[in-house]
Amino acid sequence: MSEIPTVLPTDLPDDALVIDVREHDEWIAGHAPGAVHLPLGDIPARLDELPATDESLPIVCRSGGRSGRAVQWLVQQGFDVVNVEGGMKAWHASGKAMTSETGGEPHVV
Numbered sequence: 001m002s003e004i005p006t007v008l009p010t011d012l013p014d015d016a017l018v019i020d021v022r023e024h025d026e027w028i029a030g031h032a033p034g035a036v037h038l039p040l041g042d043i044p045a046r047l048d049e050l051p052a053t054d055e056s057l058p059i060v061c062r063s064g065g066r067s068g069r070a071v072q073w074l075v076q077q078g079f080d081v082v083n084v085e086g087g088m089k090a091w092h093a094s095g096k097a098m099t100s101e102t103g104g105e106p107h108v109v
Contacts, residue, residue: 004068005075005082007058009090014097017051018058018084021070026062030098030106032091040066043073050079060084060091062108 012018015033021040022031031037038046040061050057057080061067064087071083084091088108092098098106 004071005056006085007056007082008085009094009096012058012084012096016058017053018060019050019070019081020088021059021061021066022088026088026109028101029109030092030100031088032060033097033099035060040070043070047077050074056080056082058082058084061087063087063089 013034018032018035019038020027020031020035021038021043023039024037027037036049036051038049059067059070059074059081061070064083064085067087068083071081074081086093092108100106
């Protein structure tokens with residue numbers, strides 16, 4: 001297996017464009033302000049929804065496992081993507097900005 005390209009949450013701006021591959025309940029509890037929600041299971045059918053960018057596109061989940069699988073698959077499809085190391089748990093622990101869809105305090109589920 002080849003090495004999965006990664007990026008640390010601290011190397012990304014708080015409002016970075018990221019693809020969040022978590023499930024709906026995880027997303028609504030708390031996510032990065034610049035995130036696009038695209039659940040892992042939906043990715044193959046929704047490739048056309050991946051935003052075009054001149055830089056590597058960060059992919060995030062809760063702790064890095066699901067996003068790592070997504071990155072592996074997307075790299076095989078020719079996409080320039082990186083796994084956010086440690087996922088939203090590391091993002092939150094780093095004190096990075098988060099937002100929620102509930103209006104409450106954002107948190108990682």
